[in-house]
Every structure is written in structure tokens, then in C-alpha cells.
Amino acid sequence: MKARLLGIVVTAAILAGGYWVWTSPDGAGGLGRQNAEREGGPQHRGGQLVTSGRAGPRTFNRFVGQDQLSSVLSMLTMGHLLRVNLSTFEVEPWLAEKWDASADNLTYTFHLRPGLMWSDGVPFTADDVVFSLKAIFDAKTGSYLQDVLSVDGKPITADAPDASTVVIHFPAPSGPGLRLLDSLWVMPKHKLESALAAGTFAKAWGTDTSPSDLAGMGPFVIREYVPNQRIVLDRNPHYWRKADDGTQLPYLDRIVYEVIPDQDAELLRLQSGDVDLTQSELRPDDYVPAKRAEDQGKLKLAEVGLSPKADAFWFNLKPEAWKSDPRFAFVRKREFRQAISYAVDREKYAENVYLGAAVPIWGPVTPGNTLWFWPDVPRYFHDVNKAKEVLKSIGLEDRNGNGVVEDAQGREARFTVLTQRGVGWYERGLAELRTQLAPVGIAIEAAPLENAALIQRMLGSDYEAMYQRFGTTDLDPASELDMWLSSGDAHFWHMGDAHPEPWETEIDALMKSNMTTPDQAKRKEIFKQVQRIHAENLPVLYFVAPRMYYAYNVRVQGVKPSVLRPVALWNADMLSVR
């Protein structure tokens, strides 16, 4: 009898507690940091910021580590001569306070700021810059930055006439020019000289390096790294930068980077205030919880702009991959792809796939890429009848009335499209595409694959069609040369293109010219031609560019979200918390 009573009381208590938790506003206890204060207000020194990401870094050696987190860590702990402001996309002086250009724009003399010091107190000199370039181009290091810091295949070189002057030599006229130097992160000569001499530079500064052996010119220094858990970064006491009012930057005492592998759990912790900001923009399905949190005064939801990159849909254009498959005869015709572009209703696509938060596009460059977007690129407006006509003009029509078009020999336009598993808008995008291509008679079947399998197929050209998005680190098309050039390693629709078509050769020539023309206006004109040729031949189809939304805790001040990653931390030295 007593036991039964106890059971009833316990059950009632649990149910009541559950109800209370469910209906309570976020952060009813403990960690809720609700703030009625408005945004703005003066920024103070002090405090700690918690950020999060999917995984930990693979190495602290910036010249070897290519993963996204290495890039974030560089921005936090390292310095460069100049930087590209990710809000204005302009080049600004950084470690160098000014520079002079030679008449032919091939030689630049950088004047370093006075009194620069490494985080361990050792003075920073021009020798460090020369050393860094030397390390990058050392054969044993095999750094991926070699490609970035070269023009026309020849390396950029530097020398140091005195301790506070660096002279940079470009081997040939360069289109991106000084922007390339944004990637020249400077590593300390006094710490790594011996490693370079011994040929072990590539192995130096792995994640098991003791933090006291690291040194950088960035606003923060690594204090501790617990593998798979977190990185703790403390303020660099010798950081050179000051705010406009003379306050020594960075404002923050400490940044904590938590490793949270699951994106849903990360969102929950962002909402509850456990995490102040994340590395990536919100997924379209996460808009609603973020909005709720904003309404409750916990988060600030910002519309950053349009994403500079969009989902791409393309057919494998490598003849060797199709072997004797007769479908390739019509896939390789540009009219086939043009018909698809006519068939798709991009507005509807934006509604269904991105819940309306996207704009139609017809080329690889979106309006989010404010510097290079060309609105007059040839467009194929939605017209199902036109699409059918175009298909008919290359011999594809529905002769047997089964809803799928076929060629004169009866080979149907039926394809399997590969995409990455587990990404909601890819799967929704393909479902929408399937629905929209059905009236025109093209049948596609989606096959979501795990990422490793997908990449393997792409690199091996072992697929019929694919649907994917590639990220970008810079808005300048020069950073994607390996995609544009038919001989490039990332020419994804036709890997290892041995016999480029005339239009591909034309693009090759134009891109090379774009790379080596210093006049920015001319470069834009050249790139417009590239976009035009791309739109006429449609090796890849683009439909919509999604809007980017970013949410962060209201206590963080100074956030300037960028369409490029890292969305907020690129400006880490100017961030502060209330």
C-alpha cells in the first residue's frame, strides 16, 4: 500500500517536472543570460567567448594544415603583412603599415610597423617574412600554399634589406596581386629555423606540440588543446593592434573553442547560451528556433547576405567515363543542358528547397559575390514548352508515350544523380528537380551517398550526374583556377580533360589572362566573358543562391558577419562581450 502511494507520488512529481521544463521559457535556470540591453554601447576589455565547431585541428602548422579549423586558428593566432577585410573585401595594411609599388607593379616594398613583437616577446623582423616564404617553397615541406603564392607557375620571392622592410617580388604581372599575400601567414624564424634546416618543417608544430613552443603575431595564443574536446586561447599580451580610441586589442581575455560534432546539439547549446557563436551559418530549417531565441532576447539573428556559392548540378562530361553508353551522345550536347535550365522554375525551387530564402541564379557566380557578379549573364527563363522544343531539336522526344523522352534508337533520358547523404537541402533539391524535370520527360533518380564514397566517385569520374556545393575561401575567381582550367585538379565535371572543346580552350585562355592582368576593371570584363561562355555551354547548372543567416548570443559585441568563413571570427580582435 505504501509502495503504491510512493509510486503515484513519484510519477506525479516526474510528470509535473516534465511539464514545467517543457513549457518554461529557455534558460529558466542556471545559464540563461537574458539581456534586456540593446545592442551597441561601448566595448570593454575582459571576458571570455565560447565558440564551437565540428572537429579539432589536425595540426598547428599553417603551411601544412588545409582544413577549415586550421584557417580559423590562423586568423586567431597568426599575422600577415596585409589582410583582406572579409566585410568590405578590400585589402588593408596589417603587420605592414604601408607599402610602395614599383613602376611595373612587380616589386612592392613593405614598411613594417615599429615595435612589433612575437607573442613570446622576441622582436618581429623582416627576416621572419623571408623565412616563411622560404619554408613554404621548401621541397620537403610540400606546402599547398606554393600554388597560391605563385604567379604563372613561378614563386613570389622576398628579401629583407633591413629589419623593418620587406621587399616582395612578383615574377609576372598578377591579377589578384597583393590579395595573394593575405595567405602569407608569417611563422617565427626563431622557433622553426632548425626544423627547416633539418628538413622536418612539415612535421613541426603538430597538435602534440606544447603551447609554449608556439608563437604568433595574432591577437590570441593557444593556451591548451585537449584533443577532441576544446582549444583554449588566451589574449596575446604583445598584440600590435589598438582600437580607434586607443584601447589595446583584443578586447577578449579568452576564446574557448568547443568541439561539438553534432550540429543539432550545437544549435541547442547556442540557444541556451552555452555557446556564444558558431563557425557556420544557420541551416534553413534552423531559422525558426533561432528566431524564437531572438524573440526571447537571447540571440541576435542577422541576415548576412547571399551565399557566394550555390548548389551545382552537372552531368559527367568525360567521354571515357561513359564508354559506349549511347546516352552520352545527347548528354554531351549543350542543348540538353539548356533544356534542363529552361525546364526548371527557379522561384518554385527557392520556395521548396530553401523555404523561400533564396534567389534565382544562372551561373556559378552569385549576387553574394559582390565584386564579380554579372547580372546580365545569359539566362534561360522558365518555359516548359521551349524546353521540350530544344530537346526535340536534338532528337529527344517521347515516342512511346511513357512520359520519358528517348532518342531515335529508343534510349531513354533516365539518369542516376549522386549527392551527399544527410544534407537536407541537397535531398530536397534533388526531389524538387525530379518533380520539375518530369513534365519535360527527363527522369532522374537520386542516390545519396556517404561523403567519402561520393568524393571518390567524383575524382574517379565514376558517375552519371551529381548534385553538390563546393565552398570557397575567397571571392576572387583566381582562387578557383583549378576548377576553371580544363587541366585543373578540380575541373569537376570533366576531370583530366585531355581534349578540351573550343569553348573550354577559350575559357582557359581567358582565365590565364585574368590571372595575369593587373588592371581590375579589365579583369572584370574578362571574367564576364568567362561567365558568358559558361552560361552558353552550361557544363554545370545552377538554380538558386541561398540567403545566409547567422545567429549569435546577444552578449557579443562587434560581430561583423561575413559571407565567407569564418563568419564572425575573422574579426576576433574586435569582438567583445558585455
Next chain:
Amino acid sequence: MRAAGGVLLVLMVFVAVAAPWLAPNPPDQQFDTYLYAPPTPFHWTSFSSLRLINRLERRFEVREQAVPVRWFGAGHFVSSADANAPLLLLGADSYGRDIFARLVYGGRASLGISVLATLITMIVGAAIGGIAGYAGGAVDEVLSRFSDFVLVLPSIYVVLALRAVMPLVLPPAQVFALLVGIFALVSWPVVARGVRGIIASEREREYVTAGLAAGAGPMRLLAVHLMPAARGYLLTQATLLLPAFILAEATLSYVGLGFPTSVPTWGTMLSDASNVALVGEAPWMLAPAAAIFLVVLAVNLVVQGRGRSPIQFDVDGRRS
């Protein structure tokens, strides 16, 4: 209680079989303007349809004009009289598909696979465990180590390897067979271990010695006399495996060995609901969990409802 369990089971089977009739809409039809829609308010003879206000914010408005509901008409148990205003009893998912329809159709794949896989696992596991427990010695060792090996090999490796050799797009029937096969292959050691433990200790009992003395063959002893001792364990294990298989199907789907997204299953529907931040506002998305719970409850009641009910004693030891 057992009767209640039985009724529930029959009901579930009926729902799965009669899914096309019960569901007001096809399970793979995407209603463009109803992404993430809440359930349409149902008033028995009519219902209020929804109008989309803002997709990104998932705001819908209930329309004033009620749409009539048609019972037993047009080949459906209940449906909307207006083709443009679908009846969404449990709202819609992220593709705008009717959750209720997917729930009843989902029962087919989920129940079918898990029931079949459970049966096969039981049979194979009991057989191997029984032989190991009875034979003892080297046979027992080999079988036990073999089952250990199968157990510790993370099934996910096998699945990935399989995915590589299978063609990209498989017809649903093949996927069904493949899933049943994988589940049974991976889970029989769990059953075998337990059965082996029971048989091994049961073997030492007097009636076994008596049976042997009377001339019974080992097969007969095992099947007719020893196995019933494991019956209770087997039945309980069945109630544990059933939901596990339903849920495991979702994991396999994630790795790529599952049905295409147009074929609904309870496991994948729950994975879609994993954006927990929203579940507070859209609790209907957890309907598949309720369905799984009901199935498990039903099986459990049937298996342990009546029959050997516990004898209740009070504190003084008097039977009551």
C-alpha cells in the same frame, strides 16, 4: 491483458495492410505550400485547411471556410473533399508530405522488416546457442568464439563494404531482403549467448540424465526438452529486438543501405525529427516513436500478458 495485447497487434497489422485505404493522401506526395505544416484542425464532418503565410518562419493561418470531409469515399477511409486542400491529420514534414499517411505506410516496411528479422534471428540464435550449450567442450568454445567475433565486428563496416558492391539504386524488394539479412546476420550472437547460458546450466539437471538413460537422442533432448527452458528468454529477447530493428533501419538508411526517401519508415521519420529544438513546437513529428511504443507494448503484452502470472504474496507470506 494478453487479449488487449493481441487486439492491439491485430490492429497494427490491419493498419499496415490497409494503409492505402486509411491514408487520406499518398505518402510521397509533396504539398508545396505545406512544408512543416501543423495538423489541420479536424471537426469530424469537416476540417479547416491551412494557408501559408511565410515558409521560412513556418507560419500558417487557419482558414475560416471549413472544407468538408469525405468518409469512405474515393477509395479512402477519410479524405478531403477538396483536392487542393489536403487533410493533414498529423501535419506535414520537411518535404510537405502527410505525416499520418507516412506513419501508416511506414508500418509496412518497419513492421515487416523487424518481425521477419526477429524471427530469423530467434531461430538461428536459438539453434546455434542450443547446440553450443548442449555440446559443451570444443564445440561450445568454437561456436562461442565465432559468435563473439560476429558481435564485436562493428556491423557498420560490413554495411559500408556491402554498399560498395551493391548497385546504387536498389528496388525496394531487394532493400527489404538485404536489411532483413543484415539484421539477422548481426544479431544472432546476442540470442545465441543467452540461450547457450541457459542450456548449459539446464543440461546439468536430473531430467536430462534421465532422458539420456532412457535412450533419447541429443537432438530430441535439445529440441523437445531443453529448449522450452529458454522459451521465456527467447520471447523477452524478441520484444527487445523488435524495436531495436525498427530503429536500426534508420541508421542503415543513413549509411546508404536503405529505402529511397519516398518510401517511409518509422526509423527514418524519427531521424528527420532529430532537430529537437523544434520538437517542442511540433510534437506530432514524434508520432513514429508512439507507434513503435505501441507495437512493443502489444508484443510485450501478448508474450507476458497472461500465462505465468506472478503469484502475489503479502508481507507475512500468505498467498493472495
Next chain:
Amino acid sequence: MIRFLLRRLAFALLLVIAVSSSALLLTRLAPGDLTTELGPRARAEDIARARERFDLNRSPVGQLGGWALRAARFDFGDSFLYDRPVSGLIRRAAGNTAVLAITALAVATFVGIPLGIITGSRRGGMAALIRGVSLLCLSIPPLLTSLLLVFLASRTGWLPAGGMTSVEAVDAGWSAWLLDVMRHLPLPALALALPLAATFERLQAQAMTETIHQPFVTAALARGVTWRQLLIDHAWRASLRSMCAVYGLAIGALLSGSFVVEYVTAWPGLGRLMYEALRARDVYLVAGCAAMGGVFLAIGSVVADLLLFAADPRVREATAE
């Protein structure tokens, strides 16, 4: 007894070798390799260098042979993902998982088994309620359980919503660190323990029910043994035999780490490590994790057999023959 243990040790070794070899071979056979981690825009030289370093140009069997030879000297190779030796990574991850596993096992045992005894020996509302809750715990996928717990933790703020340690513990000493870990344990431990407790409860209840109907129980009651005494001393012990096998399995499985729970609650354990290694096709890390999993299963197996041995006199006698 010693012979028994030695034999089990030999088999355990065989098991570990077999499992890690299979894992390595299967990882090679799966589509893609670790170079896909470099991304779709990786340079050809970087890919070639990685392939060379991790023996991907050798045949799968050749690579296995090389790995086995080095493993005999306790050199388990490097991990591509973390750019460190595999053994260090696994040691740390296994330790973290072990802490979690032992806690979850303890909770599941002390909650599940007594509840199972209760439901197995009574009728009535209480038993039905417990049974209902058990079944509920079994119907919800571990992904949802973990997410719901994270949701709960973040809403109420009573417990940290993930991770193993807090930032504040960075500067603190040993005892503060221990306390910190203990604050982070309940979330993932609960996510693991709930379905396990439910499983224990169901199995224990069934075993209990059967045992109660045995003649010796009625005989004991007739002798004057009290109900409570009967349950604990006599009936329960007899019901242990099937529980032991399951318990051993549970130990092995828990120690290998549940990937889902560790992933969602950001606990840096073996399950998560194994999954990420597999996803990235990090061959040597996969082999190492599989080997560790094999070791744990072997441990669990031995523990199960020992428990059965200790609990059931019939088995003791049989083995003595």
C-alpha cells in the same frame, strides 16, 4: 580455473587479431580512402604523399601484413585525421569511454535489476507502470534520447549540456577536475543507462517470473522463508544464468562506446573515435579501434562467464568435472 582463464586469453587474442584484421580489410574495400578527407580540391601531390605514407599503394593483404608485424611490436601506426600515433589516441578515448561505461552500467544495474525483480514478482499498478516506462525507453532511438537530454540540460541549466570537462577546469587542480567530470557524466551516462536499464529490467523480470514458479520456491515458502528473503537469496540467484550472458555482452558493448550518445553529447570517447575513423577511412585508427573493441568484448565475455560461475552452483560443478 587457471586453465580456463588461459584458454580464454588465447581465444581473446585470436579474436582481437581476427577483428582488427577484418576491420582493416573492410576499410580498404569500402569506397574511398583517407585522401578524401583532403577534400575534393586536393592537390595531386598531397594525395600521392598521403597514400604513400599510409601504405595505400600496397594491396590490402600486404598492408595488413605490414600492420600486423608492427602491431606485434606494439606500434599501431599513425592516424591521418589527428596526425598522431594511434595508440595514444585510443588510450585516451578508451579511458574516457570506460569511465562513462562503468557509470552507465552501475546506474543501469542498480535501477534495472531491482525494478526487474519487482515487476517479475508482483502484479498490480506499480509493476505495470514500470513495465510501461521500460517499454517506452526501448522505443525511443538513442539519438532522440540523447538529444532530448541535451535539450533538457540546456533548458534547465542544471547540468552541463555536453562535453567532458568545462573551461573553468583548465586552471584548476586534480580534485576540481574530478568534480567537473562528475558533473558532466550524468547526461551521457543517463542516455546510455536508460535503454540498458530497460533491457535489464525486462530480462530480469522474465527470469524472475520463471524462477518463482519453480517447486523449490513453494517449498521454501512452506518452510517459512519470508518473501523478501526468498526473492533475494533464493529466487534471484537462480534467475541469473541468462542475465549473466547479457551482462557480459553489455559490458563489452558499453566499453566499445556508443557512437550516437558520444556524438550528440560531445563525449570524447572510443565510439565516436571509431565512427569518425571509419567515416574518414583512417585505416590504422580503424584497426586500432576495432582491436580495442575486441579486447573489451573479450573482457566482458570473461566477466560474464565468471559471474555465471560464481552465481550458479550447477555450472560450478559441471566445470569441475
